[in-house]
Amino acid sequence: xxALTESVAWNNLQQHxxxxxxxxxxxxxxxxxxxFKRFSFQQGSLLLDLSKQRISIETVELLLxxxxxxxxxxxxxxxxxxDIVNCSEQRPxxxxxxxxxxxxxxxxxxxxIVPDIQRNLVRMKVLVDAIHSQQWRGYAGDxxxxxxxxxxxxxxxxxxxxxxxxxEFAPEPAAHLKxxxxxxxxxxxxxxxxxxxxxxxxxxxxxxxxxxxxxxxxNASTAxxxxxxxxxxxxxxLLERHFIGISATAARMTEWGIHPxxxxxxxxxxxxxxxxxxxxxxxxxxxxxxxxxLRLLEGAHQMDLHFRHSRLEQNLPVLLALTEIxxxxxxxxHAHAILPYDGRLQHLPAYLEQLQxxxxxxxxxxxxxxxxxxxxxxxWGEIGPNAQHAxxxxxxxxxxxxxxxxxxxxxxxSHRKNDELRHQHHLAQANLLAQSxxxxxxxxxxxxxxxxxxYKRYAxxxxxxxxxxxxxxxETFGQLIALYEHKVFVQAMVWDINPFDQWGVEQGKVMATxxxxxxxxxxxxxxxxxxxxTANLVRAIRHEQKQENI
Amino acid sequence: xxxxxWGRELSAWVAGAALAxxxxxxxxxxxxxxxxxxxxxxxxxxxxxxxxxxxxxxxRIQFLEHDSFxxxxxxxxxxxxxYGAGEYDQAVYLVQxxxxxxTGQLLLINQSYFNLGxxxxxxxxxxxxxxxxxxxxxxxxxxxxxxxxxxxxxxxxAGCDQSQAFSHIRALLRPFMNNIKELQLMSAREAEFTKFxxxxxxxxxxxxxxxxxxxADSINVDIERVRDAMISDYRIGPxxxxxxxxxxxSVFSIYIRGLIEAFQHRQLPSILNTLIDENxxxxxxxxxxxxxxxxxxxxxxxxxxxxxSFKPLTANISNAPALKIIDALLAQGCSVRVHDPAAxxxxxxxxxxxxxxxxxxLELCVDMxxxxxxxxxLILATEWKQYFSPDYKELRKRMVVPLIIDGRNIYDREYLQxxxxxxxxxxx
Numbered sequence: 005x006x007a008l009t010e011s012v013a014w015n016n017l018q019q020h021x022x023x024x025x026x027x028x029x030x031x032x033x034x035x036x037x038x039x040f041k042r043f044s045f046q047q048g049s050l051l052l053d054l055s056k057q058r059i060s061i062e063t064v065e066l067l068l069x070x071x072x073x074x075x076x077x078x079x080x081x082x083x084x085x086x087d088i089v090n091c092s093e094q095r096p097x098x099x100x101x102x103x104x105x106x107x108x109x110x111x112x113x114x115x116x117i118v119p120d121i122q123r124n125l126v127r128m129k130v131l132v133d134a135i136h137s138q139q140w141r142g143y144a145g146d147x148x149x150x151x152x153x154x155x156x157x158x159x160x161x162x163x164x165x166x167x168x169x170x171x172e173f174a175p176e177p178a179a180h181l182k183x184x185x186x187x188x189x190x191x192x193x194x195x196x197x198x199x200x201x202x203x204x205x206x207x208x209x210x211x212x213x214x215x216x217x218x219x220x221x222x223n224a225s226t227a228x229x230x231x232x233x234x235x236x237x238x239x240x241x242l243l244e245r246h247f248i249g250i251s252a253t254a255a256r257m258t259e260w261g262i263h264p265x266x267x268x269x270x271x272x273x274x275x276x277x278x279x280x281x282x283x284x285x286x287x288x289x290x291x292x293x294x295x296x297x298l299r300l301l302e303g304a305h306q307m308d309l310h311f312r313h314s315r316l317e318q319n320l321p322v323l324l325a326l327t328e329i330x331x332x333x334x335x336x337x338h339a340h341a342i343l344p345y346d347g348r349l350q351h352l353p354a355y356l357e358q359l360q361x362x363x364x365x366x367x368x369x370x371x372x373x374x375x376x377x378x379x380x381x382x383x384w385g386e387i388g389p390n391a392q393h394a395x396x397x398x399x400x401x402x403x404x405x406x407x408x409x410x411x412x413x414x415x416x417x418s419h420r421k422n423d424e425l426r427h428q429h430h431l432a433q434a435n436l437l438a439q440s441x442x443x444x445x446x447x448x449x450x451x452x453x454x455x456x457x458x459y460k461r462y463a464x465x466x467x468x469x470x471x472x473x474x475x476x477x478x479e480t481f482g483q484l485i486a487l488y489e490h491k492v493f494v495q496a497m498v499w500d501i502n503p504f505d506q507w508g509v510e511q512g513k514v515m516a517t518x519x520x521x522x523x524x525x526x527x528x529x530x531x532x533x534x535x536x537x538t539a540n541l542v543r544a545i546r547h548e549q550k551q552e553n554i
Numbered sequence: 555x556x557x558x559x560w561g562r563e564l565s566a567w568v569a570g571a572a573l574a575x576x577x578x579x580x581x582x583x584x585x586x587x588x589x590x591x592x593x594x595x596x597x598x599x600x601x602x603x604x605x606x607x608x609x610x611x612x613x614r615i616q617f618l619e620h621d622s623f624x625x626x627x628x629x630x631x632x633x634x635x636x637y638g639a640g641e642y643d644q645a646v647y648l649v650q651x652x653x654x655x656x657t658g659q660l661l662l663i664n665q666s667y668f669n670l671g672x673x674x675x676x677x678x679x680x681x682x683x684x685x686x687x688x689x690x691x692x693x694x695x696x697x698x699x700x701x702x703x704x705x706x707x708x709x710x711x712a713g714c715d716q717s718q719a720f721s722h723i724r725a726l727l728r729p730f731m732n733n734i735k736e737l738q739l740m741s742a743r744e745a746e747f748t749k750f751x752x753x754x755x756x757x758x759x760x761x762x763x764x765x766x767x768x769x770a771d772s773i774n775v776d777i778e779r780v781r782d783a784m785i786s787d788y789r790i791g792p793x794x795x796x797x798x799x800x801x802x803x804s805v806f807s808i809y810i811r812g813l814i815e816a817f818q819h820r821q822l823p824s825i826l827n828t829l830i831d832e833n834x835x836x837x838x839x840x841x842x843x844x845x846x847x848x849x850x851x852x853x854x855x856x857x858x859x860x861x862x863s864f865k866p867l868t869a870n871i872s873n874a875p876a877l878k879i880i881d882a883l884l885a886q887g888c889s890v891r892v893h894d895p896a897a898x899x900x901x902x903x904x905x906x907x908x909x910x911x912x913x914x915x916l917e918l919c920v921d922m923x924x925x926x927x928x929x930x931x932l933i934l935a936t937e938w939k940q941y942f943s944p945d946y947k948e949l950r951k952r953m954v955v956p957l958i959i960d961g962r963n964i965y966d967r968e969y970l971q972x973x974x975x976x977x978x979x980x981x982x
Contacts, residue, residue, distance in 0.1 A: 139885035143850060145842030146835070241850050 008500060009376050013070035020066055021334035028465050029058060030448035045320050047310045048303075049474035050483045052320050056444045057327045057407075057467045058335060067326035068316050070498060076316065079497040084312050086112050090275070090504035091370050097504045098271075099278035099489065100312075103305040103482075112273055121282075124269050128283055131248065131266070132294045135207070136177035143237040143245045146204040149180050152197060153287045154227065155211035156187040156219040159250070161358050162280025162485075163211075163287040165351035166300065169481055172348075175293040183291055189219040191226055198227070203234040209248045211284050213276050215256035218513065224260070250283045275504045277358050278489060296478050303482025311490045321490030324469065328407065328491070329498055331467060332378050337405040341395075342385030345412040345436040348476060352411065353385025356488060363492045363503035370502050379499050385409075389435055399443060400462055408443065408468040411484070412436050413476045440468045526550065555726065556630040558583050560648060564595050564700055565665045565693045566636035571602060572704045573634075574609035576729035579616075583627045586619040594896060598867040601701045628652060631659055632726060636693075637666035639808045645672075649679045653686060661722045662688040664742075667805050669812050670750060673742035677715060687719035690742045692749035697867065705730055711738045713745020750816075753809035754826060759794040760801050761829040764836050767797035767981025777981030778963055797980045799935060799961035800837035802864030802873035837875035840933040840959040841882040843978040847931070847957065853887040856954075858929040860922060861936025862894035862901050869896040871904060875961065876935040880916065889915045893925040895938055923948050931957035937964050946973055 008014055033039055033055075043055040043064075059067075083089050086096040101110040101117055109116050134140040138147035153163060164185045184201075186193040208227045212220040224247075231242045240261070249262035250270060257267045268283035280288065281301055289297035311321050331337040340360075342353040364380035386394060388410065399406050412433055417426040441449055446464020447456075471487075473480040496503035519542075521528045526546050530539050556579045559570045566582070574580045582589075590596060590610070596603050609615045618627055633652065637645050645666060652660060660680070664673045673690040680686035690713040695703045707730060712723050720739055727737065740748075763781060770777040777797050785792040810826055817824040845852060864874035871877060876892065883890045892901060898918045905916060919925035922940070926932060926949060934941060942964055950956055950973075957976045958965065970977040 134885070137885065139882065141845060141850070141882075141886070143846075145838070145845030145850075145882075147838075238849065245850055 007373075007376060008074075008498075011070075011073055013066065013073040017063075017066045017070060017330070017334050020062060021330075024058065024060065024063060025335060027058065027060075028448070029056060029444040029467070030446070030464065032058070032060065033445075045318065045323060047320050047487075048306050048483055049477075049480050050307075050320070050487065051470075051472040052324060052487075053470040053472065054323060054327050056440055057331070057469060058465070059327060059330060063330060064317070064323070064326070067330055070329075071316055071322060071326060071494070074498045074500070076322065076494065076497055080312060080493075083493060084110075084308070086110055086117075086273070090502060092502055092505045092507065095504070096273045097275055097278065098273045099275065099281055100308045102274065102281035103301045103308055103486075105302075105305065117271070117273075120269075120271075124283055128268060128286055128289055128297075129294045131268075131286070132289050135181070135290060136175075136293075138180065140207065141245065142204045142206070143235065143241050144204040146202075148205055148207040150182045150184070150201055150206040151209060151287065151290055152184045152186060152194075152201070152206060152227065153209045153211065154186055154194070154220055154223045155209075155250075155284070156189075156217060157358060157362075158276030158279050159211035159213065159217075159220065159284050160185060160187040161277075161351065161355045163285060165349075165355040166280060166285070166288045166481065167291040168351050169348045169476065170288070170292045170296065170300070170478055173292040173296045173478060175296070178291060178293055181290060183287060185287070186223055187219065189222060191223060194223050194226055198230050203231050203246075207246055207248065209250065209286060210260075210262070211250040211286075213252050213270060213274075213279065215249065215251035215253050215260065218516075221260075228261075248286070250286060277362055278504075280485075292478060299478035300482040303477075303479035304486035305482075306479070307483045307486035307490065311486075321487050322494050324487065325491040325494035325498070327469070329495060331407045332381055335405070335467075337407050337467070338378060338381045339404055339406040340381045340383040341391070341399065341406055341408045342383065343388035343391055343408055343410050343436075343439075344385075345388040345410065345432045346416075346476065347387055349411060350387055353383075355485075356385070357383050359488060360492055362506050362509070364496055364499070364501060365508065366496075366499075366501040366503075369500045371500070375499065375501065377499070379501060380495075381407075388439070389432055392435065392439065396439065399466060401459075406466055408440070408466065410436050410440050410468055410470040411473075412470075413473040413480075415475045418475070436470070440470055443468055522546075555579070555632050557581070557632040557634055558627050558630045559634045559636060560584050560645075561636035561638065561641065561666060562589075562593075563636045563638055563665075563667065563693075564599070564697065565695055566634070567593070567595055567599070567602060567606070568695055568700045568704045569634050569636065569665065570615065571605040571609060571701065572730065573726075574612075574614040575605060575705075577614070578632075579614050580609070581616045581618050581626055581630060583618050585617055587617040589617070589619075594868060598697075599700050600698065605701065628655055631661065633660070633662045635662060635664045635666050637668070639667040639804055641666065642668055642672065645676060646679070649676045649688070653679050653681060656686070658685065659722070660686040661719060661726070662686075663723075663726075664688055664690045665693050667808055669808075670746050670816060671743065673713065673746060674715070677742065682716045682718075685718075687714060687716050687722070688742070689714035689719055689723055690745040691723075692745055692752075694752075697865075706732060709738055711740070711745050711748055713740045713742040713748075715742050750809050750813050753806060754813050756794045757801065757806060757810050757829060757833075758825070760796075760798075761832055761836075763795045763797045764800070764980070765832065768836075768839075770981040775981075776967075778979075797963060798836075798937075799839045799875045799879075799980060800833045800835075802837070802875055803870065804872040807873050834878070837878040838882055839980060840875075840935065840961045840978075841879050843959050844883075844931050844933065844957075845886075847976070847978070852883070852930075854889075855930040856889040856891060856928045857883055858925045858932045858953075859890060859892045860894075860925070860932060860934050860941050861938055862892055863897040863936050863938075866936055866938045867896075869900055871897050871900045874936070876901075877904070879933060879935060884915055887915075889917070891917045891919050891925040891927070891929065893919045893922040894936065895940060923952060926952040929953045930955040931959060933959045933961060934964065935961045937962040946970075946975075950974065 040055045044053040084100055086098055088094055089097050096112055102121055104110060104118050106122050108118050110118055135148055140148045142148055167183060184197045210224045231246055232239060243261040244263040247262055248266045249257035250268045251257050252270045252272050254267055270279060270282040274282050285297055316322050342356050344352050360383050361380055366379055367375050369375055416429040417423055420426055442462055443466040444464055446462035492503055522530055522542050557573055558581045559566050560583050562584050570580045570582055590606060635645055673688055677688045680688060692711055710727055724737060767777040781795055784790050785795060810830060814824055814826050859876050859879060862871055862874060862876040864870055880890050902918055956974055958970060960979045963979045967977050967979060967982060
């Protein structure tokens with residue numbers, strides 16, 4: 005099979021890039037008054053503006069040829085159909101099925117999984133109702149008013165992000181609930197929370213696909229010990245009344261002590277970082293209500309339908325993905341900043357860091373060959389206006405090319421006329437527009453002045469995407485996240501990598517387990533094979549611990 | 555004087571009876587004659603029924619409920635407003651009509667359960683230049699001694715913003731002022747605020763003793779003994795210091811919530827917020843005791859509740875602790891059998907109207923012993939007198955588990971334990 009970089013479509017793009025690289029965004033806009041119309045796309049309440057990307061009509065045509073060459077339409081269909089798209093683990097990746105409405109059919113191994121998904125949603129609703137009606141009782145009979153969500157990675161980032169983003173949609177029955185998220189392995193987040201919490205009224209949600217993630221299980225054990233220390237109530241009672249488990253491995257939940265009625269299922273065919281649509285989203289349903297959670301699913305489902313059924317040249321996730329591939333592989337841009345101009349989207353960057361870098365941070369093709377091209381860039385981000393005071397200097401005048409995603413909603417605080425907060429929203433929008441403009445056009449956006457010193461000049465030509473939501477609602481937020489998920493998939497298909505595994509994070513866990521004994525027991529001899537840096541760091545730690553014990 | 559009395563609250567009855575005894579002619583404009591025979595307040599308030607009957611027979615009391623369009627109601631010179639919390643609109647209607655149609659001196663006494671500022675608002679409809687005045691006379695009646703409280707009060711507080719009205723007020727109240735040197739006169743707003751402040755204080759005492767009771771529970775101390783010792787200190791006194799499973803009723807919560815709103819409006823924190831939250835928790839205390847006794851395993855069991863009204867001698871169930879207990883038990887899949895001497899009808903319509911969960915698991919029993927059939931525990935939620943000395947043998951016979959959760963500390967713990975009951979009280 006011919007390597008991607010030797011393919012016709014790739015070579016055509018490379019040739020096209022030689023000329024395109026010389027073109028400044030300011031010139032592209034000057035040449036084409038229709039540019040915004042040509043390169044902006046709408047799906048539902050979401051507007052995707054790619055006109056500030058360094059693309060032309062020809063670029064898009066060539067990119068679409070690349071997509072066709074990589075058999076993208078067939079790959080998309082395979083994803084939705086439940087084919088084994090995760091080849092290294094021999095699984096489908098059916099996060100889209102989680103958003104299917106009742107009555108549809110998606111088969112895995114011949115079995116329709118939609119009824120299972122719907123059943124699990126109903127079980128989730130039962131738990132949410134019990135907690136919202138203040139009838140979930142702790143061991144002492146108190147109503148639960150505090151939820152501590154224990155999870156890490158995909159079991160944490162999605163729920164945290166969504167709860168923060170959609171907090172204002174919390175229904176009245178959720179108003180009494182205090183939500184906390186703990187993920188850090190060292191227990192520092194958990195310890196800080198436990199100091200303030202009332203055991204009788206606290207419920208822990210332990211979420212782990214495998215129910216063996218060491219970070220999560222360590223925090224869960226600490227939570228259990230905290231309860232046991234506080235009361236003489238039998239441990240079975242504490243486990244039953246104060247823990248909900250969410251996992252794909254029911255047996256491990258049972259073994260740990262989660263009551264069978266309080267186990268929510270997820271499935272091996274859902275990737276962790278794609279799992280907030282499953283029972284992993286329970287904290288979201290608790291925070292914004294079960295109906296709010298369904299609205300989130302519906303928004304994502306609308307994007308699914310669009311992605312599956314729209315032609316490539318109108319397909320938002322496809323166009324977004326291809327544009328970035330253009331930046332990465334043909335313009336040589338290897339950094340990507342995520343810049344929401346909305347404090348509610350504070351956790352979007354962290355979420356996308358995982359979604360994109362864990363999915364596409366790969367260098368082996370699906371056929372076990374090393375790739376000879378760049379894949380996922382380094383991705384980071386921050387609330388835009390705050391980042392303006394942090395790293396925008398580099399974006400404007402540094403030596404790195406960076407592509408940016410600007411995200412904002414058109415309307416906010418609409419019910420408050422002439423209000424100060426509304427004014428602040430307009431201020432944020434004005435800043436977004438100013439920054440994306442200056443990044444694109446540089447000095448061209450300023451009045452010409454021959455005397456401007458070099459250090460006050462702006463080169464511009466930094467490409468950016470702007471995503472404009474009508475308003476931030478559960479539906480539009482679902483659309484937004486599904487857009488990114490599908491973009492990641494499209495890029496992986498073009499690069500011919502598997503976005504659904506994460507072998508790169510496995511070996512470190514094994515190695516950590518092997519290193520535990522030398523830290524917990526000073527009499528254990530150090531492995532002679534250990535490198536000198538690690539060995540001496542262990543000795544330094546042991547030395548300090550010894551001092552402490554004297 | 556000729557006095558019209560509006561509203562059906564306790565103060566309507568008490569003021570009417572007392573004022574009639576002093577020689578006034580009273581027209582009850584919101585009450586019918588039948589009420590004399592069947593109104594719960596009349597039946598239960600000591601001495602009230604007798605006084606009403608004697609005044610009625612003497613021809614000084616009329617009931618005009620069904621004749622309220624007759625002009626007598628409006629022509630009287632004094633109008634006593636004893637409306638309930640939800641009846642402000644009626645008061646406005648009345649005051650507007652009086653202002654429009656009444657000629658000559660007009661004095662309105664507002665003793666209704668309205669929010670802060672209500673008297674001032676009502677005054678705005680009147681024309682003081684034509685001798686139309688309204689005063690706020692906050693009710694200081696306690697149930698059980700209400701008549702005596704009115705006939706020989708420790709103090710009278712009257713609030714009015716027109717000093718010309720005070721002589722009229724003084725004349726009206728003069729027959730009851732033997733024991734006090736003078737009326738405490740103040741503005742209408744101050745008089746209203748006094749009433750709110752008093753209720754807030756009483757609620758705080760209840761909240762405080764409940765908090766002490768809950769602590770006593772966990773350190774093995776009997777709060778009843780502690781309470782008895784506390785009240786022997788003259789600075790503390792005995793009132794509103796009985797621990798129990800929370801206070802309810804519409805009036806108390808109107809005053810407390812009214813105060814909380816006043817604080818919130820000014821964005822100030824208040825101790826009363828905590829008080830209300832903790833009181834709501836306290837209402838579930840009997841449920842928690844039950845839950846702990848059965849180690850969280852109550853599903854499928856039957857429990858009994860004695861007393862559904864928020865306090866004895868009323869059919870009113872608003873904010874009653876029993877409601878929260880019933881909801882909690884139903885939510886856990888229990889069957890609940892409830893007895894109350896007066897409130898069952900209200901309870902029935904409350905659960906029918908609210909369609910709260912499995913109402914089929916809720917049985918309302920007219921016989922207090924029948925409510926105990928197959929019961930794994932009795933919760934005493936309201937201290938009706940008929941519950942104080944029940945037939946314990948009958949209890950043992952009907953109950954599956956001889957368990958009593960005494961939400962009002964009315965039983966003798968040692969006696970019950972000696973006779974084989976499992977007993978839980980509040981703070982003991």
